[in-house]
Amino acid sequence: MRRTLDRRVLLVASLAAAFALAQCRAAGPDPAAQARSAAAWATVYEVLQHPRCVNCHPAGDVPLVGEHREVHPQNVQSGGNGMGLFAMACPTCHRDENTPGRHMPPGAPRWHMPPRNTPLVFEGRGARELARQLADPSQNGNLSPQQLLEHVKSDPLVLWGWNPGEGRAPVPVPHRTFVAAFQDWVEGGCRVPE
Amino acid sequence: MITLEVNGRSVVVDVDPGTPLLWVLRENLQLMGTKYGCGAAQCGSCTVHVDGNAVRSCVLPVSAAAGKKVTTIEGLTEPSGAALKQAWIELDVPQCGYCQTGQIMSAAILLRQKRQPSDADIDACMGGNVCRCATYVRIRGAIHRAAALARGGAR
Numbered sequence: 211m212r213r214t215l216d217r218r219v220l221l222v223a224s225l226a227a228a229f230a231l232a233q234c235r236a237a238g239p240d241p242a243a244q245a246r247s248a249a250a251w252a253t254v255y256e257v258l259q260h261p262r263c264v265n266c267h268p269a270g271d272v273p274l275v276g277e278h279r280e281v282h283p284q285n286v287q288s289g290g291n292g293m294g295l296f297a298m299a300c301p302t303c304h305r306d307e308n309t310p311g312r313h314m315p316p317g318a319p320r321w322h323m324p325p326r327n328t329p330l331v332f333e334g335r336g337a338r339e340l341a342r343q344l345a346d347p348s349q350n351g352n353l354s355p356q357q358l359l360e361h362v363k364s365d366p367l368v369l370w371g372w373n374p375g376e377g378r379a380p381v382p383v384p385h386r387t388f389v390a391a392f393q394d395w396v397e398g399g400c401r402v403p404e
Numbered sequence: 405m406i407t408l409e410v411n412g413r414s415v416v417v418d419v420d421p422g423t424p425l426l427w428v429l430r431e432n433l434q435l436m437g438t439k440y441g442c443g444a445a446q447c448g449s450c451t452v453h454v455d456g457n458a459v460r461s462c463v464l465p466v467s468a469a470a471g472k473k474v475t476t477i478e479g480l481t482e483p484s485g486a487a488l489k490q491a492w493i494e495l496d497v498p499q500c501g502y503c504q505t506g507q508i509m510s511a512a513i514l515l516r517q518k519r520q521p522s523d524a525d526i527d528a529c530m531g532g533n534v535c536r537c538a539t540y541v542r543i544r545g546a547i548h549r550a551a552a553l554a555r556g557g558a559r
Contacts, residue, residue: 296517
C-alpha cells in the first residue's frame with residue numbers, strides 16, 4: 211500500500227513538473243512572440259554571463275570575485291545553504307549595502323549564493339543550456355516564469371549588479387533593457403534558442 | 405546618540421552613525437582587545453560578535469549595531485570561550501599576538517556550531533583570519549584542544 215502511495219505521489223509530482231514546464235513553453239503560442247522570446251534570450255544571456263552575476267552563480271561551492279572571476283579569497287564556501295560557513299558566513303563581511311571605498315566588501319540585503327541543492331550555475335553554461343536550466347522549475351529554485359521575472363525586476367541582489375560599488379564594473383546592459391528582454395523571453399514561452 | 409549592548413552592558417555613544425563599530429569599541433568604550441588590522445574586512449583581527457554572529461567591526465557602521473548585542477573578546481564568557489582561552493595558553497599559541505583576539509572570536513563561533521570540528525571545519529571557519537606570524541598550526545591545535553575541553557573530556 212505504501213509503495214502504491216509512493217507511486218501516486220511520484221506521478222502527481224511528475225505531472226506537476228511537466229505541467230509547469232509545458233505552461234512555460236506554451237505561454238507564447240503566437241509565433242511572433244515565440245520568435246521574440248528566442249531573440250530576447252541573447253540579451254538575457256549577456257547579462258547573466260557578466261561577472262556581477264556569474265560570481266555568485268559559480269560552477270562549484272566557492273563564490274568568485276572581481277572582473278576575472280577569481281576564486282573568493284579566505285577559503286569562503288557556500289556552506290550548503292548558500293550563506294557561508296561558521297565565522298565565514300556572508301554577513302560577516304557583506305552588509306545590506308556596499309561598503310564605501312575601493313576593495314571594500316560589496317553588499318546588498320540577503321547577500322548569499324544559491325543553495326547547494328539548487329545551485330543555478332551560470333559559470334560555463336552555454337546559451338541553450340542556461341535557457342533550459344532557467345526555465346526548469348526543478349533547476350531554478352522552483353520558480354514560475356512570472357516569479358523569475360519579478361526576481362530580475364526587483365530582487366535587491368539582482369539590482370546590485372547595476373550598483374556594485376566602487377571599483378567594480380556594473381552590468382553594461384541597462385537594467386530596464388534586461389527586464390524588457392526577460393519579459394519578452396517569458397511571455398514568448400521561455401524559448402530555448404536554436 | 406546610539407544605544408547598544410556591549411558585553412552585557414547597555415551603552416549610549418554620541419558618535420556619527422557611520423563610525424565603524426571598531427572605533428566605538430576602542431575609542432569610546434576603551435575596549436582595546438579588538439584590533440585594527442586592514443580596515444577592509446580582509447584580515448579578521450577586528451572580529452566581534454553581533455547578536456551571536458561574527459562580524460568584521462572595521463566595516464560595520466555603529467548604526468548597524470544599534471539595539472543589538474555586541475560581544476568582544478573581553479566579554480567572551482561562554483563556556484567554549486573559556487576553553488579557547490585556556491587552550492590558547494596551554495599551547496602557547498600567540499607569537500606577536502596582534503591577530504589572536506580575532507582568531508579566538510572566530511573560533512568561538514565554530515565551537516558553538518560544532519562540538520568536535522574537523523580540520524576542514526577549522527579551515528572553513530578560520531580562512532578569514534590572517535596571522536602574519538603564521539601560528540596557524542598552533543591555532544588549529546588549540547581549537548581541537550578547546551573543543552575537547554568544552555566537551556569535558558580532556559584535562
